[in-house]
Amino acid sequence: xxxxxxxxxxxxxSRLAFILAATGSAVGLGxxxxxxxxxxxxxxxxxxxxxxxxxxxxxxxxxxxEILLGRRGRQSPINTMxxxxxxxxxxAAWQYIGWLGMAAGYLILSFYSxxxxxxxxxxxxxxxxxxxxxxxxxxxxxxxxxVADPEKLLGWHTIFMVMTIIVVSRxxxxxxxxxxxxxxxxxxxxxxxxxxxxxxxxQFGEALVYLFKPDFTKLSAKGMLTAMGQAFFSLSxxxxxxxIYGSYLSHLASITRTTIVIAIMDTSVAxxxxxxxxxxxxxxxxxxxxxxxxxxxxxxxxFGHMPGGTFFGxxxxxxxxxxxxxxxxxxxxxxVTWLVENRGMNRVMASAWAGLVAWVLGxxxxxxxxxxxxxxxxxxxxxxxxxxxxxxxxxxxxxxxxAVFCAWILPxxxxxxxxxxxxxxxxxxxxxxxxxVAPIAVIVILLFATGIIELKSQQ
Ligand code: PHE
Numbered sequence: 001x002x003x004x005x006x007x008x009x010x011x012x013x014s015r016l017a018f019i020l021a022a023t024g025s026a027v028g029l030g031x032x033x034x035x036x037x038x039x040x041x042x043x044x045x046x047x048x049x050x051x052x053x054x055x056x057x058x059x060x061x062x063x064x065x066e067i068l069l070g071r072r073g074r075q076s077p078i079n080t081m082x083x084x085x086x087x088x089x090x091x092a093a094w095q096y097i098g099w100l101g102m103a104a105g106y107l108i109l110s111f112y113s114x115x116x117x118x119x120x121x122x123x124x125x126x127x128x129x130x131x132x133x134x135x136x137x138x139x140x141x142x143x144x145x146x147v148a149d150p151e152k153l154l155g156w157h158t159i160f161m162v163m164t165i166i167v168v169s170r171x172x173x174x175x176x177x178x179x180x181x182x183x184x185x186x187x188x189x190x191x192x193x194x195x196x197x198x199x200x201x202x203q204f205g206e207a208l209v210y211l212f213k214p215d216f217t218k219l220s221a222k223g224m225l226t227a228m229g230q231a232f233f234s235l236s237x238x239x240x241x242x243x244i245y246g247s248y249l250s251h252l253a254s255i256t257r258t259t260i261v262i263a264i265m266d267t268s269v270a271x272x273x274x275x276x277x278x279x280x281x282x283x284x285x286x287x288x289x290x291x292x293x294x295x296x297x298x299x300x301x302x303f304g305h306m307p308g309g310t311f312f313g314x315x316x317x318x319x320x321x322x323x324x325x326x327x328x329x330x331x332x333x334x335x336v337t338w339l340v341e342n343r344g345m346n347r348v349m350a351s352a353w354a355g356l357v358a359w360v361l362g363x364x365x366x367x368x369x370x371x372x373x374x375x376x377x378x379x380x381x382x383x384x385x386x387x388x389x390x391x392x393x394x395x396x397x398x399x400x401x402x403a404v405f406c407a408w409i410l411p412x413x414x415x416x417x418x419x420x421x422x423x424x425x426x427x428x429x430x431x432x433x434x435x436x437v438a439p440i441a442v443i444v445i446l447l448f449a450t451g452i453i454e455l456k457s458q459q
Pocket of ligand 1: 029234235
């Protein structure tokens with residue numbers, strides 16, 4: 001069994017600082033932009049049900065594994081995996097978990113920054129009263145015109161990426177804690193205000209049924225894959241973000257308790273966002289299949305009509321930018337630590353280079369919305385393809401490997417020591433989930449979705 005280490009990149013000031021940073025990473029566009037739109041595309045209740053089961057049975061044990069590995073290795077995900085594998089006399093190829101994560105991180109950040117750019121633009125659009133009195137058709141066509149304009153998108157994408165680079169270049173530990181502590185509860189509160197508005201004016205009952213009454217006939221194999229992918233995406237798992245944050249966590253903190261807190265907060269934000277959006281969708285006779293533009297087509301209708309809507313709307317998009325920002329930072333951090341450790345760069349140079357690569361990749365996504373809209377890869381626009389590949393394939397694969405490494409390869413004493421639960425029920429439950437349930441579920445769902453296994457009833 002290897003020894004405990006310290007990180008050359010420093011440590012969080014407290015357990016709370018870690019919880020806040022990890023929640024900042026988890027809560028972002030995934031909860032408010034992605035969750036509602038993919039729920040709408042996949043038929044509602046049954047999809048939400050699978051997502052929740054995936055969070056509990058796959059997400060939580062894998063998050064514990066990632067934090068555990070990060071804290072044990074105390075380096076960038078690639079070097080952590082290499083060190084831990086070598087320490088146990090295992091194959092150095094385990095470091096490829098880190099490489100896979102790095103690739104996923106670049107891909108996610110590239111389109112994430114484009115969508116965060118939409119959010120930035122919507123702060124100003126809402127603020128200048130563009131949506132006052134807007135109709136459902138109006139909001140939809142305003143969004144359509146907006147994404148058709150590559151220059152505007154480019155400006156916002158660039159601003160967002162620069163914002164991300166700036167924070168990462170100064171080190172993620174300063175400032176993140178204070179900001180998340182105030183702004184995240186405020187975002188949650190504002191979402192509750194929206195839910196209140198939706199309760200009064202929207203089709204709240206219909207939305208409740210849509211979201212929470214599973215109709216399994218509506219669930220496809222692709223829907224299951226997307227629900228699982230969303231559990232990974234939303235919890236920031238499978239690409240090293242939580243691993244690198246775990247590498248700054250003190251040995252005194254309990255991994256289990258922190259993980260549960262983070263997972264509950266993240267999932268609540270997604271569900272509340274759903275409850276804010278779907279009643280408005282139904283009240284305006286829109287279909288739930290609004291695609292990636294959903295939040296930007298639906299919420300402006302509410303802001304355009306509620307009292308104080310311009311104020312609330314501006315604040316809402318501002319807080320969403322902030323939530324996206326704290327997530328984007330965690331997407332860049334693993335790559336930056338690796339560049340610092342292995343390429344001898346300083347933090348500023350490393351952040352600038354890594355950010356530049358993600359920015360360039362983002363240009364392809366950005367242009368696929370307008371100038372290159374006629375080109376499809378596997379029937380999808382490039383931006384949708386990258387999102388699909390990264391969230392639904394790469395993250396689950398990364399998570400699968402993390403669980404296998406942590407629960408099969410790493411000696412039991414190491415995980416016992418890190419989790420600090422003793423060899424009792426909690427530890428055994430984690431080990432059972434990480435050894436069997438999570439890896440098997442990931443593989444089975446991937447096989448279903450690729451059609452390698454088929455359900456009889458679907459034929
Ligand atoms: N969890 C973030 C969100 O929900 C996105 C993210 C994914 C961040 C993977 C880091 C790693 O918006």
